[in-house]
Amino acid sequence: MSRTKRGLHALHPLSAFLYYVGGAVFIMAGQHPVFAACTFVLVFVLNGIQDHFAALKKWGRWYAAAAFLIVILTPAFHRRGTHILFYFRDNPVLLEGVIQGVIAALSLLALLFLFVSFNQVITSEKFLFLFSRVVPQWALLAMLTMRFVPLFQRRLHDIGLVQKTKGMSVKKGGFLSRIESAMKLLHILLEWSLEEALQTADSMKARGYGIERRSRYSPYAFSAIDAVVLALTAAGGVCAIFGYALGDTVLTTSPVLEPVLLSGREWFYFSVYLFYFAFPMMIEGRERWRWHFSKSTK
Secondary structure, eight states: OOGGGSGGGGSOHHHHHHHHHHHHHHHHHOOSHHHHHHHHHHHHHHHHHHHTTHHHHHHHHHHHHHHHHHHHHHHHHOOOOSOEEEEETTEEEEHHHHHHHHHHHHHHHHHHHHHHHHHHHSOHHHHHHHHTTTSHHHHHHHHHHHTHHHHHHHHHHHHHHHHHTTTOOSSSSOHHHHHHHHHHHHHHHHHHHHHHHHHHHHHHHHTTTTSSOOOOOOOOOOOHHHHHHHHHHHHHHHHHHHHHHHTTTSOOOSSSOOOSSOOTTHHHHHHHHHHHHHHHHHHHHHHHHHHHHHHHTO
16 A cells, blocks of 8 residues: 555645644643653654654654753753752752653654654645645745755755765865865855756746636545544644643643642543544554455455
8 A cells, every 4th residue: 555545644635734733732732741751652653654764764863862952951940849859060950840851852852753744744735735725925935945955955965976076075184175165065056956946937937827816626535534633633622722721731840749640630631642643543554454454355
């Protein structure tokens, strides 16, 4: 089964986009170590199901470094609390600061992992489909921006390989020599990009882009599963907002540190979180089971 035809990839762009927006709301509202850990693990597993962590491997070490810095620096500046763990250069390191650092790090990682999954599901074509009718210029600009960084990375890598055959390298030689080589590579990259931008602009003008209202073909069909996803997103988003407003998805650390273990209504909101982020895996599992069952019956 094609990866682009199953799970979140098979959803209508609108329902998939709103699901990810709801997921970001859930992550930001769940300022509790149990909720943050739950969302982090489930979004991490979702990336593994979608592409076996191929996208995460490119940026994983930078994400881990950012999370590590948050865990280390947050206790250093957090001064509100009563549970002193130890002193570092006459400054108290509080348990409340450590917990806040862990929550912030897990939330950041969950958001970054969710965005990695978003980039796999909401392709530039889907993004343009969603917003081209409402804000065509902004949609086109956003789509070009989304492909800007990976495109420049690939081009800079290709330019570096070609120039390396001429003895130009940014990793060898003196400091000034490497700076000069880097500036030459950037000069070539900018010339290449500007030339292609002019060709693209001429092509768009020749095809009449922006002259008048245009018709468009919609390759995406809205199905029953899309309605289920929209309902889940709406209901889950309301629950997340109410849970945050009531303090059931937030761990209170000041003036008194409340117990980390869940109790009362917190279990209800935790089950909502669990179901919301496990839902894509349920879709994946259902479609894989149907695919294998159809193969075995042939």
